Amino acid sequence: MDDLLLSKIRLSVVAELLNVQWVSFTDLARAIETTNGNLGAHLAKLVDAGYIAEEKTYAGRRPLSRYSLTETGRAAFVAHVRQLEALLSAAPEGNRS
Amino acid sequence: MDSSDAREHLEMVERIVAASSRKLEVSGEFFLVWGLASGTLDLIFQLVNDGRLPLATVWAGPLLIVAAVLYTAVRVRRFRAMPGARMTLLEREFLNVLWIALAMAFAVNLVGGHIFSQWAQAAIWSVAAAIALFYIAVHGNRRALVGGIVLLLSIAFANFSVPIAGYVLAGGMYLGYAGFGLADMLARE
Numbered sequence: 001m002d003d004l005l006l007s008k009i010r011l012s013v014v015a016e017l018l019n020v021q022w023v024s025f026t027d028l029a030r031a032i033e034t035t036n037g038n039l040g041a042h043l044a045k046l047v048d049a050g051y052i053a054e055e056k057t058y059a060g061r062r063p064l065s066r067y068s069l070t071e072t073g074r075a076a077f078v079a080h081v082r083q084l085e086a087l088l089s090a091a092p093e094g095n096r097s
Numbered sequence: 098m099d100s101s102d103a104r105e106h107l108e109m110v111e112r113i114v115a116a117s118s119r120k121l122e123v124s125g126e127f128f129l130v131w132g133l134a135s136g137t138l139d140l141i142f143q144l145v146n147d148g149r150l151p152l153a154t155v156w157a158g159p160l161l162i163v164a165a166v167l168y169t170a171v172r173v174r175r176f177r178a179m180p181g182a183r184m185t186l187l188e189r190e191f192l193n194v195l196w197i198a199l200a201m202a203f204a205v206n207l208v209g210g211h212i213f214s215q216w217a218q219a220a221i222w223s224v225a226a227a228i229a230l231f232y233i234a235v236h237g238n239r240r241a242l243v244g245g246i247v248l249l250l251s252i253a254f255a256n257f258s259v260p261i262a263g264y265v266l267a268g269g270m271y272l273g274y275a276g277f278g279l280a281d282m283l284a285r286e
Binding site: 001006008011012015016018019020021031057064081084085087088090091 | 098099100103104109110113117177178187188
């Protein structure tokens, strides 16, 4: 398992970025329903690991951060989901549903 | 992590991915603006060709295109600055198709002046516009399919009515391209 993706918030972030070119910080916070501070801390860990890329721009005078999934992040996500599926399929029948 | 956590995480991922795997959505206003600009360009060339407008009027054509480019740049800039804005991979792929089709049309117009006549050059833009609409159509948009067919029909009709080819191609751009944009905008309201 990917330790970084064991957190539901970080896994949500990567899943949110899977089918998009980029998403703004505000949009991510709204989608994941967490506080800006909490999301910022999780995003920083994903950026540090090279799973996501951060781009800082300006909307007028207001700073705007947006995020995209890197190839490293995509590969880690796929591997992690496969391992989750393997864990689920290896579980006894009664624990699956 | 146990199997119950794994299931919970997988279900969450499935929900998020399903929500973000939306169909291709395009902004009708761009098609409206570009359809009107391109159609008017064809119209101006035809009217100048027929002697109904002075030759100097052809300069309005490039000005129209520049205005459409500026409009597009401003609108895209504003969209990107919106806090809730997001661009899906599908939308990015469509922009690539649109960009390639338009760039090819522009390049062919630029370097093929001796082998493509005036109306052939105009028709090439209609082909590029049809490619963009058919790309949208294959992602389930019937209005785009109709628009693409209208553009192709305009080329076919223009082929058999060369003296008024500019009017026919302009009609194709107005109805097929701008018409698609307008219909898409109205459908969203």
